[in-house]
Amino acid sequence: MSTPTVPTLMYHHVSPLDGGHCVHPDRLREQLAWLRKEQIQILTGTQFRRFCTGEWRPAGRAVVLTFDDGWLDNWVYALPVLREFAAPAVFFVVTSWPGAGQPRLDLNPDNWPGFGHAECMKRSASESQRDDVVMRWSELRAAQDTGLVELQSHSHSHGGWWAGVSASRGSLDSVASDLLRSRDRLQSELGVVADQLCWPRGEFTGAMQKAARELGFQVQHSTLRGANEWGTSPTRVVRRLHIENRPLDWFVSRIELYSRSWRAAALGWCHQELQRVRMRRRHPGVWNQHGGLGAHWWRLV
Numbered sequence: 001m002s003t004p005t006v007p008t009l010m011y012h013h014v015s016p017l018d019g020g021h022c023v024h025p026d027r028l029r030e031q032l033a034w035l036r037k038e039q040i041q042i043l044t045g046t047q048f049r050r051f052c053t054g055e056w057r058p059a060g061r062a063v064v065l066t067f068d069d070g071w072l073d074n075w076v077y078a079l080p081v082l083r084e085f086a087a088p089a090v091f092f093v094v095t096s097w098p099g100a101g102q103p104r105l106d107l108n109p110d111n112w113p114g115f116g117h118a119e120c121m122k123r124s125a126s127e128s129q130r131d132d133v134v135m136r137w138s139e140l141r142a143a144q145d146t147g148l149v150e151l152q153s154h155s156h157s158h159g160g161w162w163a164g165v166s167a168s169r170g171s172l173d174s175v176a177s178d179l180l181r182s183r184d185r186l187q188s189e190l191g192v193v194a195d196q197l198c199w200p201r202g203e204f205t206g207a208m209q210k211a212a213r214e215l216g217f218q219v220q221h222s223t224l225r226g227a228n229e230w231g232t233s234p235t236r237v238v239r240r241l242h243i244e245n246r247p248l249d250w251f252v253s254r255i256e257l258y259s260r261s262w263r264a265a266a267l268g269w270c271h272q273e274l275q276r277v278r279m280r281r282r283h284p285g286v287w288n289q290h291g292g293l294g295a296h297w298w299r300l301v
C-alpha cells in the first residue's frame, strides 16, 4: 500500500492583524472547513510521531497543524477555532517565556486585537512585557485540557545558544542543556514528556540534531519546506509549510502540491539547498565544526 505524504502546516500568530506570520481567524476557519470537506484527516501529535517512526499510518490523506512560540493570540483566536472544528494541533512552547497567573478568560476577539509579529518578538525579549504577548502556563494547561492540543518543545531560550558561540563543542553543550531544561520544564509544569522539538528559527546542524535525539526528541520539526514520508524519523527532520494569510485557493494549491511525493521532494530539495547556504553564512564556525557540509547534512535532513 502506498502511503501519502503528510504535509505539516506551520502557523505562528492567529489574529485579525495584517502582517507576516499572522493568519486571520476567518482564514483558519475556512482552511479547517476545507480539510473537513475533503475528508483530510488532521493528525494528533502522537499520531504524527507514530507515522514518522513507521508504527502507524493513516487510512487516507492527512495533515498536521503546528503553532510555533505559544503566542497569546493562539489562546484568544486559534483555540476557539480549533475547538469549533475539534481539530487537533501541536503547540511548540518556548519554555522560558510563559508566566504565572490565572487563564485570561476575559480576553476575546471583541476586546483584544493582538499584536503584530515584530511587536511580539520585542515584548517576548522583555521580562516585564512578555506576559502581554505569550500564553501563561495556566492557559497552556487549559489548552491541553481540551484534549486537542499537544504541547511540545521549542527549546528553553528560543535558540539563545547562537549568541556569541564561536566553536562547536561549547555550543553543542549549551544546546543540549537548553533542550534538557525545556524538557524538564514541560514535565514539571504540564506533566508532558516531550518527544518532539521544533528548532528555533529553523536553525540546526546534524550534530545538534543528534544531540536532541539522544535527549529523547524523536521527531524534530524544521522550517524546510516539503512533506513527510512514512517511517522517515529519526533520519530526517520534519518539513513544514509556512501558512500565509492568503485566500483559500492558495492554501488548497499548497496542500495539493505537497501531498504528491515527487513534487514535494523536488521543491523540498531546492529549499534545503537555499537553507544550507543561509546557515553556512550565518554560523560558519559552528557549521563547519558540527560535521561540515555535504554528506552529513544531506543524510540527516
Ligand SMILES: [Zn+2]
Pocket (backbone or CB within 6 Å): 068, 069, 154, 158, 200, 201
Ligand atoms: Zn519560534
